[in-house]
Amino acid sequence: MKIIELDKKVLKRNDEIAEENRKALKQKGIYVFNLLSSPGAGKTSILERIIQRLKGRVDIGVIVGDVQTDNDAKRINKYKIQTVQIITNGACHLDSKMVKNAIKKIDLNNVKVLFIENVGNLVCPSNFDLGEDVRIVIMSTTEGDDKPLKYPPMFYSADVMIINKIDLLPHLSCNVDEIKNNALKINPNLKIFETSAVKGTGIDGLCDWIMDKIKK
């Protein structure tokens, strides 16, 4: 009982700071995407593909969250764009305060779109608004068609679902239509993309959509 009360307080404070982040970033004309998924679904790989396509067309900033290591920041740093690694030291999600602190390390005058890569976790991060404009959940074809039903808050709170690793479909019993049906049962408004970050499939459509969002 006490835990629930405290959680409410924590979440309320998180929402307040998220709102501050959102206002500050909007004021600078920056559009923000929060990327969420299970560990290993392909957040960083998709982000790399997006950066390859959009670098030079738009100024990109990246915040990456991990329980431990700066491996993801190293992968993004190759593209010479502004990148901040948050190491949560055990925490299972990013929160708006971590993002607020990370934003201070970015030259916001040279960013038009900010991607926040959350900790790999299909449960906890769904509760924490970071100040994003759009929430993207990535699930991979290897995870099982019923995941949207088993982890509903994540799919309910997302605006977009990317089904990644479609290159592996010939080797799996995965049914993409079943994933889509399950996800739309939880959230009929989900916009859905299918990608293979490894092969580059579907990334153009995703990038067109991102550019369209930014322009609006």
Next chain:
Amino acid sequence: MKIIELDKKVLKRNDEIAEENRKALKQKGIYVFNLLSSPGAGKTSILERIIQRLKGRVDIGVIVGDVQTDNDAKRINKYKIQTVQIITNGACHLDSKMVKNAIKKIDLNNVKVLFIENVGNLVCPSNFDLGEDVRIVIMSTTEGDDKPLKYPPMFYSADVMIINKIDLLPHLSCNVDEIKNNALKINPNLKIFETSAVKGTGIDGLCDWIMDKIKK
């Protein structure tokens, strides 16, 4: 600060109940495995394979945890063994009290080995002792070789790591030796198995080891 204090209290209470579970189950001569992984790494599929091999040789009980749905219990129920589904309703891990309540629904006189399938999450469940004898973390070849480094508490607290989905190796850039090296950096005492739940590879060795554990 307040959260951390409360967490300590919650974890202390969890550990106490876990110890009660452990004693109660040991008294009945029941050996307990806690299965942990990311969503979709293959916990239920591996469990099904184990049940197929060991049913008739040893009395098995299963507790399955999910944020939502009783899909996993339905999959296990096919084998007509005692199964209890815990739906956590949003909680990101099983705790010892949930397991304590679940155990009450099992006829312990007819169980020799109990498998507890945790919520799919590579972060939070690592903090919660359930009263198990052995903790098994499953990671799949599709998740990326660096996962043990990125989620160290899970691999540090486990006794066993199963690398699942080895049938997909020809289609991935996964390096199994790299996974093993990374995991052993975090926990040099990890016992490691390689399996394909889909093809049945490696399940015999795993089952032999399980039977050996139970007999001790």
